[in-house]
Amino acid sequence: MHSAGLDHTLLALADPTRRAIIARLEAGEARVTDIAEPFSISLNSVSKHIKLLERADLVRRRKVGREHFLSFNAAPLDEAARWIEEKRAFWTSRLDALEQALLEDDAKRKRKRK
Amino acid sequence: MHSAGLDHTLLALADPTRRAIIARLEAGEARVTDIAEPFSISLNSVSKHIKLLERADLVRRRKVGREHFLSFNAAPLDEAARWIEEKRAFWTSRLDALEQALLEDDAKRKRKRK
DNA sequence: CTGATATTCACCCATAAGGATGAATATAGG
């Protein structure tokens, strides 16, 4: 299976703290300390969340001296979006088919009634 | 935070076995045994995977006698797709801005050269 | 060199995931 990347991406997104970190990075690069500031958890815990995000390649790290600047990388979202949209498309077509069936049924009833 | 649903949805999707189960359900309703058949893991393990999918409301159960018919419910995908697409959109606009900057830079260089 | 700052590393803890096995429950079919 070619799904390890997708596994890591979806798992990384399946946590509110990590989604908040990503949202924070939309405002631009940030250091670990900056990212940790709004959260009530320890700096260490945030560091671990960042590690999971890096494993999924959703976050990139640029070291300058003792500071680590993190940035968001949206590329892995493509595969995730593709998978989800494929399932949604399938379901939409299903619903369309159901609607079609209902319309045909309706038409049949009308024909009978006349 | 209103994210428990999203947490469950993304976590449920972050496993190849569960994604395969969903793919299987595209072919229509299936019993637990039917779903477990292609996998090399125990029936019990599959039962647990289904439970996670049900927690995320991605799978619905219809009991008929001793048989449980599972079906796919795409509704939770909407919220997941919305979140991901929002981040992708942000990033796309970013890339557009970068491209714009590069084009302007290019134009400037051309002007200088003439 | 010394002290402060930025991060991680090494552990510890609790809980959950993912797997297995064996027993329990419910129902279908003689």
Added chain:
DNA sequence: CCTATATTCATCCTTATGGGTGAATATCAG
């Protein structure tokens, strides 16, 4: 009633999350 089938429940094991604390490392500022 009896047996086979469909599924779950109760455990157990291993590994991974998500959190914490304290020490180690690296770098900046005097």
